[in-house]
Amino acid sequence: MQINILTHHPFEALHQNATKVIQAAIDRCFAAGGGEVVVPGAGTYMIDGIQLKSHVTLRLEAGAVLKGTGDETRYIKRPGPFELIKNQTPITGLITATGATDIAIVGAGTIDGHYEAFIYPHQGNEQHLKFYHYPRPMTVYLEACTHVKISGVTIQNAPFWTVHLVGCEDTEIDAIKIHNEMRMPNTDGIDVDRSKHTKIHDCEIVTGDDAICPKCTEETAQYGDCTDLTVTRCTLITRSSAVKFGSSSFGNFENCQFSDLVIRDTNRGIAFQLRDPGSARHISFRNISIKTKTFTKEWWGSGEPIYVTLAPRDRATDLTGQVIEAIQFENVTCEAGNGIFVYADGGTVRDLTFKNVKLALTRPFSTTTQFDLRPNEVPETVTADHIGLNVDSTSHVTCEDVTLTDCDGAKIQY
Template identity: 25%
Template sequence: MKQTAAMLFSLLSLSSVWAQEPARPTIQQVSFPKDTTNIATLGAKGDGQFLNTEAINKAITSVSQKGGGVVLVPAGLWLTGPIEMKSNVNLHVSREAIVLFSDNFDHYKLVESNWEGEPAWRNQNPISGKNLENIAITGSGIIDGNGGAWRMVKRSKMTETQWKNLISSGGVVDEKANIWYPSESSLSGAQQKKAGVMRPGTTAADFSDVKDYLRPNLLVFTSCKKILLEGVTIQNSPAWNLHPLMCQDLTLRKLLVRNPWYAQNGDGVDIESCKNVLVEDCTFDVGDDGICIKSGRDKAGRDRGMPTENVIIRNSIVYHAHGGFVIGSEMSGGARNIWVDDCSFIGTDIGLRFKTTRGRGGVVENIFINNINMVDIPGEAILFDMYYAAVDPLPLIGDKKQEIKVQKLPVTEETPRFQNFVIRNVHVNGADKGIFVRGLPEMNIKNISIENANIFAKKGIDIIEAEGIQLKNVKLNSKSSNPLVYIHNAKNIHIDGLMPVNATDLLFRVEGDENKNIQLSKSDLSKVKQQSEFTNGAKKNVLTIKK
């Protein structure tokens, strides 16, 4: 009776996620006067040689001071230093225009900024704005951050010819000749722990010797309201491409966001501590996470206390990336009320990627995902991992994954939480593993519902240190079936309608002495040779199999 009651409570908890689903947000939109100022009328030259920093910024400032309007970048190749946006300005980049940022680091001064969720000194962002309202970048032209001048490159990501060409271009390599850096200053920064991170008493001058290492994100808007990015191609960033930070009412529409696949920290968009966000009809092909939700790192993020919330992501495609849709790992301020609909991930290292680690704190909850297609995923199709280790999700040649040391620690404000995820209608053709869920012994991942999933993957399902997991109508075409489902110290696991496609040597391996209330029902077991195996203290009575 106790087991039945526990299962009923678990199912009620999962079903209540949908019952408590909040209303989707309304995102406020921008509006501008039709007055247009062509940057060429203020002395800009689109010849790829003339430095247009002064002319472009003069146009933006002038239009803003007159009450707003459009700043037009016409056909041409427009070389420039940092662009500073102003309120009520729409920077419109024509189809035949390329805005190319200078590769002269002296054009970028060290400024107070933010890096991976913490206050830090960084080189000035190519495009920036702070405390602005009603701003846009539109058109169908190209904005190029000239990131190759800034980024370090790992040898393992290059062919021998590419590596030799890179070395011959200048720069330096590290002692092991594994990583190329564009300068000695950049290498020196890499050898420091948290170079550029603000500490009491430090100033920009303290980091002048490692300035080249402090790569900027291409576009950063901080504490801005009513933002539109639409139509343009944004590419080749020194680090992250797009970084809206503490913004409200943000719309990203019909963007093409690109970085080389080997681009270190080459994320597509990192939406950090923002409220009311719409991302639709966008395409990402980048070197790190594609569409990523963040809210600050560790104590800095908890002290900020601003979750990313009320986010709609739909009708978007991610090609190469470390993850298609990602939350974390810097999520210390929390994330909640996020919808992801009708997206496709093609060749991303991981499909749906939710990552954190001890020390972060923060609560990620109320995440609703529907209609996701994935093709050729080298890693996990769906991954929840609370042991993120800040390394590439797929080991490169010569890399070794650290063994996870499992120990139960006290729950504190530094303990992260993942709870209340509903994932429906997922189709996967090609992945290394279908589903991977790994929580902490002291803080299990809780209340995850995955329904209507068709998965073709080498390996099946791992559920580790999790509670309240419901899988319904999951079709698994897996090459490895020993076991198809691995469960370690999990509680209230209900699998309804599991469909193994191939002959299965072992369906369940249950491990650990803290498992409780695992139930399989309404599943086709005709191709299963052995239903279950219990190891390392697991008791047989924790698993119930019903036809």
């Protein structure tokens, strides 16, 4: 079954709010055993919360824009807690699905999260926009779904996390563009939260917060670990980390591969920011270009191209037995204002391999620098009297054909 939402409703009637018509079309396809809901490229359709259902594809044609109204009370609500058990705050989503199978969002159209509705007005050139509350609506929120596809669409102007996959299995995200306001906090591109068998490829992500972020949030423990993630042929630009494991790490991350990525104008390149009792194992990064750029202090990071840290979130966090191990960096080229940083406090970092890694520093090796450990209660920063390859004494790193150069032409080889 295919339903074109303009068949019985003129665009002018849907422009102000198309929620009921789109939801009714989804429900009708679902009742019929599956189908496709087509949103023609007639312009902008304002929507409140929409819930996808099994065996239904939402197709956005070129020129079609689904834009959130900004009235969060009319979005789809999930009760709290959120991220941490102590946070009983509920979350909402603009386009959501729970427990669905064989669902898709495809086409050449656009989903607009309307972030402007959630920030204070008249902020001028403020580099870290101030917002009304935390959390704000997810633009696409999918929980416990299987056989998911998101392809071709542009998702823009998210007020919070853009695409959040919670406990999903067998997801493919390909050829999408995420274009968010880079000054907007918490606008993660794709959060892979305790999901399995996720493929992300040929995407472009430009956002304020982490571009691709594997997570294991505390309240989603029923979904287990985050495993079998593959990311390839993507361009990532962000004021936070291009790829970040954590900081919610209440489960394990295993068997993940990243390859053929272009990372530029980014506060951090590749980051392990584990702050909770979880581990990361068997993760590889190959054929990656990284150029970092520091921003204001509100954005975590200090321009590190590669950042591997395992540290307690607070004094009550017990990291006994937790590890970051069997991590490979191969054919990675970096241009950065800070060095590679490896640090462990309370857990163990071991079996890191750097092979054919080139780092060109835009400052001298002798530069005194501070490495940012947030979110970490004590200490928040670690000071080093040099930059380059900074590894604490407890971690085990193997280097093969690693070359570091600084802005004065000095060279270090491993």
